[in-house]
Amino acid sequence: MKVGTSTYALFWTWHAGPGRSGDLPETDLRGLVARGADDGAEVVQLCDHPDVERQSPEQLRGLRSFAAERGVCLEAGTRGVDAEHLDRWLDVCAALGSPLLRSMLPASARDPEGFRAAVAGITRVVPRLEDAGVDLALETYEQVPTGTLVDVVEAVGSDRVGICLDPGNCVAALEHPRDVVERCAPHVRNVHVKDFGFSRQDGWVGFTYAGAPLGEGLLDLDHLLDAALAVRPDVTCVVEQWVPWQGDAAATRETEAAWNARSLAVLTAQQRRRTPALAP
Template sequence: MIGLGTYAFFWQHSDQVPEPLSLVGAFEATKALGIDLFQICDYAPLESMGSGELAEAAAAARDLGLTIELGTKGIEPERLTRFLDLAGLFDAHLVRSMLYSPDTRPTLAQAEDWLRAALPGFEASGVDLALETYEQVATDELVALIERIGSERLGVCLDPANVVARLERPRDCVEATARHVKNIHVKDFAFARQAGWVGFTYGGAPMGEGLHDYAHLLATVRPRERGVNEPEVNEIVEHWLSWQGDAETTIRTEREWTRITVEYLRSIA
């Protein structure tokens, strides 16, 4: 299933614009595009909302007919327990996270201990935990960790754009993780020469115009071909869009990139 995530509304949510979009506003914008899935991922206000606000947001999603996924950074058992509780509130069946949080950088051994402590709750609740591929941990090490633990509820959130900063190739990342993928973050990416031809900038691109071989990802991971005995793998739209000089232009471009990406995903076989 195609979905939008909070990173597709990065600038619209930010305090850089005159009237930041609320979470429910993002839900409504998602539904207006004919999309029934939304991933609340690294959305800071979620962790400071009171119980009443959270209940209202969950009710709004249900009223709109949206399926919700959640996302955070870090795997401390107390954090994962908190997000498992939120998953119950939002009827979410997936939590995306990363090994590192802003405050913790566990060794692989510590990460394994923390995950083993938290996963029985996920297994009992039928909620998947998807660890994202990114530059701070080698893809092979992330896969090896998941395989050592061996829980059917633990897998990968595949974002091959991130690993380029570790000098890994996106295609290699896709192939190494394919059998463990539970969620996909969809964005295109490209290099551009900096002024004076001194170095490069690595950033976002409109979907289909950058370096992402998404057809290869679809053929390798098969997110749309899962059978009855294989859980669904959703494709979540997000962007690496830099500030466009002013709020109006940035918001317009962000919305346009979302439209382009959704149309691309709907058109590609």
């Protein structure tokens, strides 16, 4: 088991607050990598960050060297499964030294034509995945039923194509997290760890589904890790967070930073508990 954090763990660190486009902080990719290293991450997943695709191969290799100096490995993340798109991102993986590319199926994969297109696009890049030693991990999320995602992975039929398991995303599609974990575990290549919970809206009309500090919400962390590690003992477990807006940028980012450090500490404790002691 490897412990990591991600751009989605530090979302407000590089995003403006609601309706406040001028509030965007000056936190670049190196800053995010440094934050992960400072908080004890072994891996930092650069997922859906626009600067990754904007940088040249030389800049990405420089980022890789910077991360290595801080004792951190990098993983890459994008969205989409068109062969040309995945091929470009495999170039990114090569520059970053990433052994994994997280991506997401389009919502159209729910339909027969979209399903066939997704399988065809992924299948076209399988030879390059195999040559590069990179795993493509397709994330569970609410716009594509878990059964459809599993069917795509099994239709491609490559050991280099699997699932990025994030059970919290699927609650919005009324899928139970335990069911998602058990359905996807045989194909797991990456795990996104974020806690979550429900709270009553003011006036008791409706609920809010939002993040919670790891260990304080509804995520069954032991079940998630037991299932994933039984298949992939060396899988990277990457912190993600849904930190609610706290009213202003400073308070929100302070909360986010505290949650990230706490989550990494919880996962590191799990790592130590689950790693067999070395023989003397």
